[in-house]
Amino acid sequence: MAEPIDCAVLAAVGVRKTYSFGAVPVEVLRGADLAVKPGEWVAVLGSSGSGKSTLLHLMGGLDRPDVNGGEIRFRGSPIAVTHGHRLDTYRNRDIGFVYQFYHLLPELNVLENAMLPAMVGNWLPRAFSGARGLRRAEARQSSIALLESFGLGHRMHHRPAQLSGGERQRVAIARALANAPTVLLADEPTGNLDVKTGAGILDLLSERHARGLTIVMVTHDPAVAQRADRMVKLTDGRVEAEGVVR
Secondary structure, three states, X not given: OOOOHHHOOEEEEEEEEEEEEOOEEEEEEEEEEEEEOOOOEEXXXXXXXXXXXXXXXXHOOOOOOOOOOOEEEEOOEEHHHOOOHHHHHHHHHHEEEXXXXXXXXXXXXXXXXXHHHHHHHOOOHHHOOOOHHHHHHHHHHHHHHHHHHOOOHHHOOOOHHHOOHHHHHHHHHHHHHOOOOOEEEEEOOOOOOOXXXXXXXXXXXXXXXXXXXXXXXXXXXXXXXXXXXXEEEEEOOEEEEEEEOO
């Protein structure tokens, strides 16, 4: 059974999204609904091209629905009413992103990559204060603590190219958690990893989920989805409820 919208920390409500490929419009999402409760881990399944990543990008404020194509709500309020710095704040502080291909900056070391969200946050109006240096010091210590808890204490000053795939993904997760977001959005977080390494990443996410982190995870793999509290499936641009996993 679908979760009620009024209980959700993050929700897609009747979302439609159309892309144009040349002169041909392709409607990827056709009224998708998804409500995520605080502290819940939801896995979104679907075939390639079903719109899973599109839905995640919309929920994260990286893209917008079609005009009159539904809305994304965070804590009951549509994120479309935000703009400029307010939307930047939502993406920087309320939401954390993890991707299949890590998206680490190759010229920065592990610690610098993990600190990026906090450093970007310093440029947002609500982050301005006379204690900018202290904020940087706090961000550094927080990122060091995260990386050490992920078993990367010995890799702080290595560049991404010097890391294994599993290590890169752990850095990416540390970066996503740097600002203690309300919701973590994970797009195929194990899709580029072997089974054993992927299981380690899922263990890491499970540990954070046990601490209360809300997670929305896109995957094409039912075995990976089994780690979530609830699975839903995208079919023909709409979300079908699959029920409770555990």
